[in-house]
Amino acid sequence: MARIVQFHEAGDADVLKIEEVDVPAPAPDEVQIAVRAIGLNRAEVRFRQSAYIQKAQFPSKLGYEAAGIVQAVGSQVSGFAISDVVSVIPTEDMARWGTYGELINIPARHVVKHPSNLTFEQAAASWMMYIAAWGALVQQAGLKAGDFVIVTAASSSVGTAAFQVAHAVGAKVIATTRTSAKAHALRDAGADFVIATEEENLVARVMEITKDQGARIAFDPVGGPNIAILADAMAKRGMIFSYGALNRDGGPFPQFPVVAKSLTVKGYLYSEVVDNDDTLERAKAFILPRLHSGEFTPLISRLFPFDEIQAATRFLESNEQIGKVVVTVAGSAHG
Template identity: 30%
Template structure:
C-alpha cells in the first residue's frame, strides 16, 4: 500500500510517500479499512516536529482521523460487515499505524458508522475535533441548556464544532475570531456574539454580553496567556477548560481562586495513549451520536481544503501557517 512515512522528526519534508507492506487483520475483533481520506490535526504537526510518543518505532505513519470502507472483518466482528462506511480517530501517534495511508486496521469497538450525509473527506475531518469539543463541554464541564459559553477561536477546527454542539445543547454562545469573515461563519453556526479579539477586549465584551456576570464556561483552544485572561470572563462558581498546556511560567491563579472556578484540561488522546478500552468505546459512541446530528442537519463540518495524499507536507505547512478556518484533509 502507499503511505506517508515520517522518516525522522523535523520539517514537513520528512513526510515521504512510499510503498509499504499492506496491513492485515491481527485480532478477531479488527476491521481492515480501505481509507478514502485522512484528517490533518495540530497533533500531527507537533509529533512530526518533536517526534512521536513511540520514538523507538520509526518510521511512523501519522494521522489520527480516518474515513473509509470496511474491506475485511475479523472472525469475531459483530457490528460491521464488508462494505460498511466508517469514520474514527485511531492510531497515528507513533505506535499503531495512522491514517496517512491506503489501509488501516481498527478494533470494531473504536469505529463508528460514517454519517450518510457527509463525504468521506468531510467525515475524515471530523473525529478528533468532535471528540475534543464534546468531551470538553459535556464530559468535563457538564454544559446545561441556558448556560452561556465563551468559545475561543470559534472558526477553527475544534472551535467551529464546539460552537455548534453548545448551541445544540441549548446554550448561548459567544466566540472570539480574528476576521470579519470568521465572525460571519461563527454567527451562521449559531453564536450570538462574535468578538474580534484583535480590536476588542474580549473580557469586556463578554461582561457586556452577560450584564456583568460572566459566562458559565470558558473553552480555551488558544493557550498561553489567553487561558488566564479568560478566567476574568467566567462567573463565580463557573468553569474553564483548555485543550493546551498551562503557561506555568506566567500562571496567575488568583482569579480562579477568588471566583471559586473549576478548571479542567481536555486531551482526547488519553484513552488511546493509555489503552483505556472503555473510554475509547465511549469516544466511538460520541461519534455515533454526532453522525445522527450530521444526518439530521443539526451539525456541519467546515472543510477548508482537501489535498492529495502525496501532498501531506504541503498540508502540514498550511496548518502551521496559522489562522486556519475549519479543517484540512488528505484524499487517498
C-alpha cells in the same frame, strides 16, 4: 503493498514521505480500511515536530482520522463486513494506527458506520472535533441551555464543532479570534458573538455580552498567558478547559480570580472519551444521530489530494483555515 505516509526524523512538513509499505492483515480485533479521505489535526503536526505527548519511533506513521471502505475484518470482529462504508474515531496511538495512507488497520472499537448522507470527506472530518468538544462541554462541564461558553482560537475544526455542540444543548457561543478578518466567517459558522482579541478587550466584551455574569465555560486550545485573561472573564464556579497548549510560553497562574470565583482549571485530552467504553458509547449516541439529521455538519476548509500531503499540512499550520483540512485519496486496487 500500499502507499503510506511516514517520517524518519522530526521536523517540518518536508519530512513527510509517501512510501510503499507492506500492510499486514488486520489483527483479530482490527478492521482493514481502504482510505478515501483523511482528516488532518494539529496534534499530528506537533507529533511530527516531536512536541506532542506521544513521541515517535522512526520510521513512524501518523494520523488520527480517516474514512473509507472495509477491505477485511479480524477474526474476533463482529458488526462489520467487507464493503461497509466507515470512518475512524481517533485511537490512542497514532504511530501504531496511523491514518495517513491508502490502506490502514484500525481497532474495531474505533470504527463507525457513518450516516449515508455524509461524504467520505465529511466523515473523515467529524470524529476528532465532535468527540473533543462533546467530552469537555457536555460530558464533563454539563453545558446546558442559557450557558455562555467562550471558544478561543475558534476557527479551528474543534472550535467550529464546539459551536454546534453548544447549540445542540441550547448554550450561547462567544468565539474569539485574533483579528476581525475571520469574524464574518465565524458568525456564518454559528458563533453567537465574536471577539477580535487584538482589537477589543476580551474581558470587557464578555461581561457586556453576559450582563456582568461572565461565561460559565471556556474551551481553550491556546494556554499560556491566555489562561489568566480567561479567568477574569469567567462566571463564579466556572470551568476553563485547556486542551491544546498551542502557546508553549508559560504564563502567570491566575490565583486570585481562580480562588475568588471558585474556578476549575482543567487540562483536557480527547482520550478521556475514547479510553473508556461507556463514555465512548455515549459520545457516539450524541454525535451519530446529529450527523444523520444534519444538525451537525462538519465545516471543511479545503481539500488536498494525497500526493500533496506536505502542502496540506503546511496549510493547516498557516492558520488560514476555518474548519477542517481534508486530504482525499483516489480509489485503487484496495477498494
